Amino acid sequence: MPLRALPFCHLQIKVLRCPHPHRWKCTQVGPATPKSIGDHIKRRRLQLHLMQSQVAALLGVHCASVQNWERGIGVPAIRVIPKIIAFLGHDPEPEPDDIPARIWYARRRLGMTQEALATALNIDPVTLYRWEQGLTAPPKERLSAIQALVGDAFILQRSLPKPACAGCHRIPRKRSVPTGRSRVCPS
Numbered sequence: 001m002p003l004r005a006l007p008f009c010h011l012q013i014k015v016l017r018c019p020h021p022h023r024w025k026c027t028q029v030g031p032a033t034p035k036s037i038g039d040h041i042k043r044r045r046l047q048l049h050l051m052q053s054q055v056a057a058l059l060g061v062h063c064a065s066v067q068n069w070e071r072g073i074g075v076p077a078i079r080v081i082p083k084i085i086a087f088l089g090h091d092p093e094p095e096p097d098d099i100p101a102r103i104w105y106a107r108r109r110l111g112m113t114q115e116a117l118a119t120a121l122n123i124d125p126v127t128l129y130r131w132e133q134g135l136t137a138p139p140k141e142r143l144s145a146i147q148a149l150v151g152d153a154f155i156l157q158r159s160l161p162k163p164a165c166a167g168c169h170r171i172p173r174k175r176s177v178p179t180g181r182s183r184v185c186p187s
Contacts, residue, residue, distance in 0.1 A: 037076060038069035040092040041084065045070075059083045082111040099143075100134040106150045107132075121145050 030043035045055050045066075052070070056063040059080055068074045076084055085091050091109065096102050107117045107128075114132070118125040121142060130136045138146075 034092065036069075036072060037084065037092050038072055040088055041066065042070040044088050055087070058087060078108060078113060079111045081108050085109065098134070099137065100132050103128075103138070103146060104132045106146055110150060117146075117149075120149060 028046055030046040031039040034040045034043050041055065045052065052066045053063040056066045059066070060083065061076075061080060065074075065076070069076060093105065093108070096105050107114070110117065112120070114128050115125045118128045121128070123142070127136075131138045131142075
């Protein structure tokens with residue numbers, strides 16, 4: 001019969017581990033109705049029981065950036081937005097209805113600057129700026145190119161606004177106060 005050094009060697013001690021990370025404050029509560037992108041990040045982080053430094057590592061930013069976003073100080077850079085959307089599992093920004101805002105929304109989801117998207121579309125950055133501001137309307141083939149980049153069908157779902165004249169792509173501007181002057185479209 002083998003000798004055992006301790007009579008209770010065959011016993012195992014089992015204890016439950018804390019399901020939260022070390023130094024986790026279990027009193028933290030995420031916002032019930034998140035309003036900003038920082039609120040959405042904080043809510044998701046608390047649901048997953050992650051520390052700000054862990055979220056920062058996932059997003060490829062400094063932990064102070066995540067702290068500032070959650071406090072409402074500043075907003076994430078556009079290059080980080082696709083990673084944030086992937087982390088959240090949805091886009092917290094509501095989908096816009098008009099074409100200029102939809103172009104900006106598509107560029108934001110891609111995480112591209114105006115210059116980067118203009119280069120990808122082979123157009124001038126000023127042209128893209130004018131499309132996003134609603135000063136001019138993009139031709140349908142350019143909208144199709146943006147749609148192909150994004151991979152979604154959310155740009156062409158709405159109909160294009162009618163140009164002011166048949167020869168150009170200028171969109172008539174809405175004025176809140178009538179000025180008495182008529183705007184002539186340069187054809």
